[in-house]
Amino acid sequence: MPCRPIHVNLEVDPSATQKILLSLDKTCDANDQATWKMSFELLEGKPLATVVKLNVEIDAENHPQAEATAASKGLDNNQQGQAKIAAAIAKDPTVGDDDKEDAAQQVIAVKRLPQTAAPVNA
């Protein structure tokens, strides 16, 4: 099937003082190669203010998980747990940007695909 664009935005507001924004974007280049990008934004406080904002290009190895997240059952429990972990890491000033991005990337990577019996490497 030829590559076609997909853009999914998900916002979860667990409380009045917290908002989590997750975007998944699939774009296609002239050679029909897909690129997946994810942005993750955490807003906290009253009024809500951006605490963390990350833009990550998803590794090719995680493309099936990205596709499954966008077109299947959304974020599972592990992904939502990892999103909270990634948010905590992103707020840690002692952690470098690469590591913050990596933790955010795991939000997609930990998606359990239907045929995956064992836990996905985190």
Add this chain to the structure above:
Amino acid sequence: MKPDMRPWRYPTRWIATALLLMVSSSYASPGPCTDKSSDYNGYRVLRVDVKNPIAFITPWGSLSSSLKKGLRLKANAPFSLEGFEEDSAFLSSALKANFSSSHQTVKLSYAGGQILDCDAQARTLRVVYPIFTSVVPSFIAPSIEQQTSESERPATTGATRASERSLLIAPLVGYNQTRRTWGGLTFSDKIAGLQMQGQAEASGNSLSGHFDVVGNNGPVGNLWDHADWAGTFEYVDDPAGAARFKESKVTSRFSASTREFATGRVIIRYGAAIEGGHQQSSATGAALQLTPNSSYGSLKLYVGATGRPGRNAFTASYGLQLGSTFINAAPVFKKHLLDLGYNVNVPVPFRKPLGDTKDFKGPLSTTVHRSLSLETRFTAGLIQDASGTPLAERFLGGNAMRPFVQDGSWLILSNPFIRSIPENQLGAQSGTQLGGSRFYSANATVSFTVWGRPMLPKELATADPRFPGILNAPFHTAALSLANTYKLKDPEYIRVSAAVSAKAVDLNKKLAALSEELKLIPTATAAEPPLARCLKEIKRNLLSTRGAASLIASQPDPQVVDQLVTSLLPALSGFVQELTKGLRDAAQNDLAAQIDRSMTDVNTLGNDIRTADNLPSKKYEDQAWQTLAPGHRAIDVFLHELNIYSVSPVAILDVARVWPVNQGVRYGVGPGLRLSLVNANFTVTYGFNPQRSAQESVGAIFFKLDVTSLF
């Protein structure tokens, strides 16, 4: 007969809808466009469409047309991959920008892009951008009024629930055998959180209207899940046979409903109203014992149950009114009302409703969704000590429904409803017995969809294999998120979480120790490719694992615990096992043993956390799915049952009697037709009156055109 002709609120949007209908029939079947998108650069674009499949439950109905203006690809212009990608991204941004207008816990938007009908010879194609945004209404009572509304206004019920109300002003005009030609105005607006609404109608021989200020409250313990309070001014001046009555009153009302019971999808409703004002009756014969002119006041108490189990909907309501004209000789009258209703809507061919936790799935039909619909109603009333009852409060029947209280979400019929007799004519013809003190009426309406077009665009029904699976994502995400929130707030979880926190503190220390031990690996050994890869994975894992342990130590969260014990720690264990094997191969046995011991301690603590955090999640997930169920059901109905327009033949059968007015049992029977066009519905029936008196006509026509705002 009571035509209710409300002009459409946004003519341009309706013109757009009509145009959509006209042009949609010209779509060819989607042709295969299997090459990569860039191969179509330079093709001429025949059409560009933005398809929003669930406009009916979202405030996005007009979005497709407004967003189209911002697209880079245009009809009759060359196609370019760059423009195609930009347009899809633009639509995504526009949808996301509007998240702020909703207060839902979970919001999802989807924007895609499809290239259809590619013609290599003519070098033409068509571009469709499917878009979707989810809004799950926070309160939808599973009431019979809702199902009736869906049946009569299939495209709008959800929208009415979901959309933010804005200013609506619309003129009304109609004809009624009792009131003759009449005109009026209806309006509604939301100001400072209060709903203001009103309606006024006037004809040569009648005048009526009401103005309401309505507020609402959220859940209060077990008392109610949703409550409305309202202040209302009502005025009515209507003919009733040779007589007429006037009533003006101010009402203060409160009504509430419980949370939906899981079994049977039933809610209990209750309310009270106190009203006071003035009444006049023009026929004051001695036999009638009517008070010509007096003050008037009453207390109304009402209770009922309504629900939508499966494809059925029912209502059962009881109302008690204690009223007085405050004239010494007149006793307090006591009015009792019983109002029962049952509706059922069966798709043809039959299809079971989707379970509340089941996934949306195809195949999706591209032809009209047919259904057989049955609506029934039985109402009865009794007035005790009726001698002091004003004419406006006596029982007068006909083809107009008079509500017991002005409440748009709860109709309790207070008069005999029969579609073969004009308004206020049943019980008002003898001249000596004006208005009854007892009545019953029973009504049945059957309709069957014979022709129409489904709401779902053909492009989404057939051309995009991701649909309707894409709709499952927000529901599953929201259910898990809500379940987690419910669990977090449960005192039982709060109790066990103390032990979880304590173990997480210990785990964090062990993970820190493990991190330090990794630094003891000689640099040369650590640089060897297999170990280097392993160390990289371990460090990546440790970042999240330690982050999870810190989070749990400060505030246990079931989802974080789940991620820690089912994903992060098993993965870490696997990598550490691989690492220590490599270390032993590199003759670092002591260090490998030390790291193994640390990992064993980490695993032990992980197991302790898993054991401590063992409160089953099922009941919270069930609660979450129950919260999401109304939105889930609405989308299921949309996918498999709703039409953008449809035509249904209708048959009616009514029976009614009012005592003591010497009119006997009256019947109404006849055919009709219902046309539904998106959210405009025109229903016309003719009720024959087989036992008519000399004063009555063959029957009465009953029709209405109603439109509910989508926006």
